[in-house]
Amino acid sequence: MTREISVELRNVDKVYDTAKVVDGVSFSIKKGEVLVLIGPSGCGKTTTLKMINQIIPHTAGNILVNGEDVTKLDPVELRRSIGYVIQYIGLLPHLTIEENINFVLQLTKRPKKEQQERALELIETVGLPADYLKRFPRALSGGQQQRVGVARALAADPAILLMDEPFGAVDPLTREQLQNELMRLQETIKKTIVFVTHDMQEAFKIGDRIGIMKEGKLVAMGSSMELVNSDDEFVRDFIGRGALFDVLDTISVTRVLRKDIPTIREGEHFDKESKMNGWDNILVLDERDAFLGYVSIENIDASGKISGDAVQRVADAFPAELSIKKAIEEMLYGGRTWLPVAGDDRVFKGIVTFDSCAGLLSKEGGS
Amino acid sequence: MEVFIQAWNYFLNRREFLFETLGDHFMLVVWATLIVIIIGVPVGILISRTDRLKEIVIGTVGVFYTIPILALLGFLITIMGVGTRPALLALVLYGLLPVVRNTCVGILQVPEMTKEAALGMGVNNLQMLFKVELPLSFPVIFAGIRTAMVMNFSLATYAVFIGAGGMGRVIMQGIRTYNTGMLLAGIILVVVATVSLDRLVGYLDNRVQRKFSLVE
Ligand SMILES: Nc1ncnc2c1ncn2[C@@H]1O[C@H](COP(=O)(O)OP(=O)(O)O)[C@@H](O)[C@H]1O
Ligand SMILES: [Mg+2]
Numbered sequence: 001m002t003r004e005i006s007v008e009l010r011n012v013d014k015v016y017d018t019a020k021v022v023d024g025v026s027f028s029i030k031k032g033e034v035l036v037l038i039g040p041s042g043c044g045k046t047t048t049l050k051m052i053n054q055i056i057p058h059t060a061g062n063i064l065v066n067g068e069d070v071t072k073l074d075p076v077e078l079r080r081s082i083g084y085v086i087q088y089i090g091l092l093p094h095l096t097i098e099e100n101i102n103f104v105l106q107l108t109k110r111p112k113k114e115q116q117e118r119a120l121e122l123i124e125t126v127g128l129p130a131d132y133l134k135r136f137p138r139a140l141s142g143g144q145q146q147r148v149g150v151a152r153a154l155a156a157d158p159a160i161l162l163m164d165e166p167f168g169a170v171d172p173l174t175r176e177q178l179q180n181e182l183m184r185l186q187e188t189i190k191k192t193i194v195f196v197t198h199d200m201q202e203a204f205k206i207g208d209r210i211g212i213m214k215e216g217k218l219v220a221m222g223s224s225m226e227l228v229n230s231d232d233e234f235v236r237d238f239i240g241r242g243a244l245f246d247v248l249d250t251i252s253v254t255r256v257l258r259k260d261i262p263t264i265r266e267g268e269h270f271d272k273e274s275k276m277n278g279w280d281n282i283l284v285l286d287e288r289d290a291f292l293g294y295v296s297i298e299n300i301d302a303s304g305k306i307s308g309d310a311v312q313r314v315a316d317a318f319p320a321e322l323s324i325k326k327a328i329e330e331m332l333y334g335g336r337t338w339l340p341v342a343g344d345d346r347v348f349k350g351i352v353t354f355d356s357c358a359g360l361l362s363k364e365g366g367s
Numbered sequence: 368m369e370v371f372i373q374a375w376n377y378f379l380n381r382r383e384f385l386f387e388t389l390g391d392h393f394m395l396v397v398w399a400t401l402i403v404i405i406i407g408v409p410v411g412i413l414i415s416r417t418d419r420l421k422e423i424v425i426g427t428v429g430v431f432y433t434i435p436i437l438a439l440l441g442f443l444i445t446i447m448g449v450g451t452r453p454a455l456l457a458l459v460l461y462g463l464l465p466v467v468r469n470t471c472v473g474i475l476q477v478p479e480m481t482k483e484a485a486l487g488m489g490v491n492n493l494q495m496l497f498k499v500e501l502p503l504s505f506p507v508i509f510a511g512i513r514t515a516m517v518m519n520f521s522l523a524t525y526a527v528f529i530g531a532g533g534m535g536r537v538i539m540q541g542i543r544t545y546n547t548g549m550l551l552a553g554i555i556l557v558v559v560a561t562v563s564l565d566r567l568v569g570y571l572d573n574r575v576q577r578k579f580s581l582v583e
Pocket of ligand 2: 045
């Protein structure tokens with residue numbers, strides 16, 4: 001699948017006096033992709049982010065936004081077309097939540113009515129009650145303010161969002177909630193997001209790709225699985241030993257589902273010869289394709305009917321959102337070797353097994 | 368006790384004259400304060416942009432502050448003669464320091480983070496000033512204006528020495544003519560007016576501070 005490049009950095013440097021704080025950074029981000037930048041404090045993440053919307057001008061190299069060199073664009077227009085969320089106190093304390101959300105629309109003098117409707121829509125999008133619109137930022141908790149920050153960044157419907165440790169100042173529970181909401185939101189809005197964090201778990205959870213920075217250089221870039229399997233010592237040290245399980249907790253079992261297992265609807269006939277695909281058991285579904293249990297091939301008689309009450313009924317199917325880590329735990333502690341998985345509508349989707357999980361590790365392993 | 372009765376009688380008899388004089392006094396202060404705002408706020412904004420200019424300007428306005436008012440008035444008579452205009456100029460010179468300084472300080476204390484967020488949303492220079500910096504430094508600027516106004520209200524009693532009107536005239540005339548009723552009536556009126564003004568502006572200040580409070 002090839003997608004348009006939304007943001008591209010080519011050999012970008014930032015030099016202050018004599019210190020090179022960003023050193024030859026290159027990467028490109030596809031439209032709708034979430035790129036996370038992570039690294040030790042002071043490694044140049046924020047500087048890299050701010051060069052994209054030219055809050056900090058770069059010293060050398062090229063930065064392209066939608067294919068256009070940012071130095072050729074009006075910086076004010078460029079910034080209005082890019083959503084920007086910073087760690088905190090980014091809200092203007094003298095404006096109501098509504099005025100804060102509409103700040104960009106107001107700068108560009110959009111009609112009042114449009115502004116009101118947009119604010120109402122956005123406050124709901126970020127999960128706050130509409131009567132908060134009339135409040136002032138100081139009346140809101142940190143997590144609520146951060147939601148408003150996200151709403152404000154979305155107001156002008158920018159294609160690109162820059163987020164600098166947006167959830168860094170809230171408690172861990174709120175952070176997890178905000179992360180989940182952002183990911184749910186991203187499924188529908190499909191923005192191009194550059195997200196800076198110092199929290200590896202957050203990076204694994206949110207990033208389609210993760211870039212690791214060190215002393216101004218981008219030292220590694222890849223999916224979470226690629227980074228976990230990296231041979232680079234700094235990368236391994238940086239992401240730590242427990243990282244594999246953190247990553248597995250962010251990947252849903254739909255990635256490792258086996259769908260080749262034979263199934264039979266209760267009461268229907270089964271053609272043993274053609275459909276077994278090498279399996280010894282057949283899964284039994286009800287008339288709506290919800291998982292019921294399984295039956296051994298020996299219990300299917302010559303006519304293809306299940307004999308007697310041979311169906312082994314095991315626990316219900318698991319939801320498709322189940323993470324691979326949870327699936328492995330479920331199998332280990334539950335003494336099982338496979339789990340059935342169903343969608344929201346309870347329709348059976350496939351099974352996850354130890355082998356299929358291990359397959360993910362070797363398939364994406366190496367570099 | 369006698370003197371208070373005299374003062375009361377004087378007040379009753381010369382009410383109109385007293386209130387007219389108080390009105391002149393007040394108008395002198397209002398004009399001075401307006402001019403101070405019109406000059407002081409832009410100067411304060413300007414000097415908040417560069418460190419060097421800031422030192423020079425704050426130093427210069429600070430000098431006016433240290434000149435005794437009588438010396439300043441005397442000097443102004445030699446170049447402008449007597450009348451309301453030199454009195455107004457004196458009050459403006461005194462009022463500049465708190466307004467210039469507070470505007471500059473107010474703008475400098477706007478959090479970098481807030482300005483950066485606004486910049487990231489695409490404000491231009493003017494919008495940064497009018498939509499972010501000025502509203503957020505308004506409480507501090509207002510406090511400077513309050514100081515200038517209340518101070519000018521007391522200082523304006525000296526305007527009599529330069530031939531301008533105001534409550535100073537009532538007091539001086541009371542002293543010169545040994546009219547204790549007049550003297551005391553003038554003093555009480557000016558004290559009550561100063562305290563009331565301070566309270567009123569203080570109340571407004573309080574409202575402003577609360578509305579614009581930066582407490583998260
Ligand atoms: N205005 C500046 N002048 C000089 N050095 C700066 C300036 N801003 C940032 N730096 C330096 O640049 C480096 C990278 O900073 P930053 O991008 O904020 O790091 P990070 O966001 O990864 O913590 C740091 O060492 C910091 O001290
Ligand atoms: Mg940073």
